[in-house]
Amino acid sequence: MLLTQLKRGAGFFRTIFYLPALAPPVAATIAFVYLLKPGTGPVNTFLARIGIEGPLWFNSPEWSKPSLVLLGLWGIGDLMIIFLAAVLGVPATLYEAAALDGANAWHRFRYVTLPTIQPVILFAAVTGVIYTLQYFDQAAVAGSIASGQAVTGGGISSSFGFPEGSTFTYPLWLYTVGFRYNALGYANAMAVALFAVALSVTVILLRRSKAFSGEEQ
Helix, strand or coil: CHHCCCCCCHHHHHHHHHHHHHHCCCHHHHHHHHHHHCCCEEEEEHHHCCCCCCHHHCCCCCCHHHHHHHHHHHCCHHHCCCCCCHCCCHHHHHHHHHHHCCCCCHHHHHHHHHHCCHHHHHHHHHHHHHHHCCCCCHHHHHHHHHCCCCCCCCCCCCCCCCCCCCCCCCCHHHHHHHCCHHHHHHHHHHHHEEEEHHHHHHHHHHHHHHHCCCCCC
């Protein structure tokens, strides 16, 4: 919404927000682990200069998940472009009609913008849930790099989930079961369960979306 309101520098900020999405997930994760490295990382070094003791980030069970969240937010350029196009596509006549009826900025956003871009919100929710359920690359690389141990043993790192299992996701467990313990049948069953959960959540989101829009189910 802010990007649609900017009169100067809009193209610059849109480019800045989108550029991180071009970085490969593995390269972006390695860079993030370096930036947030305790003691010598640029982020903690800057915080120390202003009198703030930086956390351990990927080396702390309490901060590893927030660190992954920051990494995810850093690369939302693709979704930003989709939402930006949706917001810019809202007919100006709807805003004008709402303003004539006395609607303030919040009312225009709540009753004009949100209902109009609802399909995009639904798309973002569904794809976001599916992506989260399949979260693998960033968690695997972050745990391996933060532990100081490179991936060994045919591509399976013993440091998956570092520190203390805090970055151990379901796809990581599936991968470990299938390729470290060679329990391919069990891993296949886990993959089917993952698909069932993703499908169930998608169906629930679609039904909730129809209920929210007032459509008949």
